[in-house]
Amino acid sequence: MIKQDIPDIIVSRLPIYLRALRHMQALGKLTTSSQELGATVGISAAQIRKDLSQFGEFGKQGTGYDIAFLIDQLREILKIQRVWNVAVIGMGDMGHALSRYQGFSDRGFRVMMVFDNDPAKIGGQVGNFVVQDTKDIVAAIQSSGIKLAMLCVPAGAAQEVTNMLVTAGVKAILNYAPISLNVPAGVRVQYLDPSIGLQRMTYYLD
Template identity: 60%
Template structure:
């Protein structure tokens, strides 16, 4: 494996490779090539080979890659060969939909805690998980040793909630609120904003 820091753009492509390979595995593929994998996800074979070479040699020239082996290796690299418990903050319509989504667990994630500040939502049970008040958030997250949070709160409170999450020891935040968060360097944030993606697409429309 390369001792130099791996560029974030490379890391960002690895989940796409894993997703495509898992689909191949479901379809009964035993072996694939960088060309075949590239055709599935719209990335050049040369780029795939270069990305994977950052982590070692996973295939043999002329023989391709073992699909089950590469799936296992990528899961280990991305640390999703285990289940990560997550805290969900915001039990509105979006939060409920996320909590009820069944796809997380099969990919290495599980909503373990749900928080909200609305007294009418606190005490509700969503997918067998009781909604807790945000006033207990810091100590509860700490006691469960949770490192990942998903934020589905209004934009005006997103930063203050984020500050509490950082105090609780959260190191990764998936943010659905339409606001850019200010976080320390060791906290990773990913933004999910459908409006941004829609506006990017409408640029290309007549």
């Protein structure tokens, strides 16, 4: 199937299904249904069946989904059977937290290098990493082949650093800076700005 055929909104739900399935697996469950999975993630069973059917036939009428098999399939679809190296830019509170985040292990990611432009931080240690100078981003990332970055710099620096990341060959940026980034075609940005997450919910509050 041609990738462009599948709407981004469907792709964006697969990691949610995967996380729920792994949680079920950790609880010792072997099979599940679209109803049960849907109740866990707050998405209708029909939507889940429709989403998964875009990628193949993963369930059986009557017996539902084999959890381990569906996990494997989703990991393959999302390309996280491998481990992706990630760079973290900006060693403020958020960059610190991400550099030391325990939730990447076994989810497909590993922080490999961290950067800051503050002379007081460059050369210092954050978690297991020595902080590198932001001005060296292009060379360091190019030579390492890193394709993913988490951007935690102040809003005023975010576009400039983004341009460097793009030059270095980064193809996917998780943006914590409270600003929209301009990137060329072929580079993707996900916004994890917490204000955005909250604003998506206040709409529904009284």
